[in-house]
Amino acid sequence: MNTQTRPEITAEVTDGVCRLLYHHQMSCLTELRLGNGRRLDVLALGAKGELWAVEVKSSVADFKADQKWESYVEYCDRLFFAVPMDFPKELIPESVGLIVADRFEAAILRMPEEQKLSAARRKKLLISFGQTAAGRLGNTIGDNVFMP
Incomplete structure (x- = not known):
């Protein structure tokens, strides 16, 4: 029986997703606020400017409670769900991509169609990505003077 909390599982799946996307030559930002006010779990930027959005779901209950994921489609070229290895994959809609992940590894099981x-x-997204990344890097210098 898994005794991890939902935030622990989410963090581990997110780590695995970011490692996977890094190996696909993509740079990742987590917890990115979008223009519609929603917060995306992972936005990945590729060398050709492609943007992949990943919504992390830690459990079936987490997935079933999500009423917002369809609003992410208009903020990416490809949309994925990332779930733990033991998640029932048949629950994920065929219209989106599917990544399974744990803390150390991940795999793309289904690539969604690209929607430019x-x-x-x-x-707007590229500017937001750059400003957010620069602000977070600046905050590593100290005193969080670069971002609220």
Whole structure:
């Protein structure tokens, strides 16, 4: 029986996802606020400017409680769910990608179809990605002076 808490499972799946996407030559940001006010678990930026969104689900209950995931489609070229290795994969809709992950490894089980973002939306997301990454890096210098 798994005795981990939901936040612990989410953190481990997120770690595995970011490792996987790094090996796909993508840079990841976690907990990114989108233009619609929603917070995305992982946004990955590829070398050609492609943007992949990953929504992490720690359990079946977490997945079933999520009423917001469809709003992420308009903020990425590809949308994935990332779930623990023992998650019942048949619950994930066929229209989105599927990643299984733990803390150390992950695998893409299903690649979603690419749905290109509009140029204006891509520009806004790339600026947000860069500003967020720079702010977080700046905050490592000390005193959190770069971001609220």
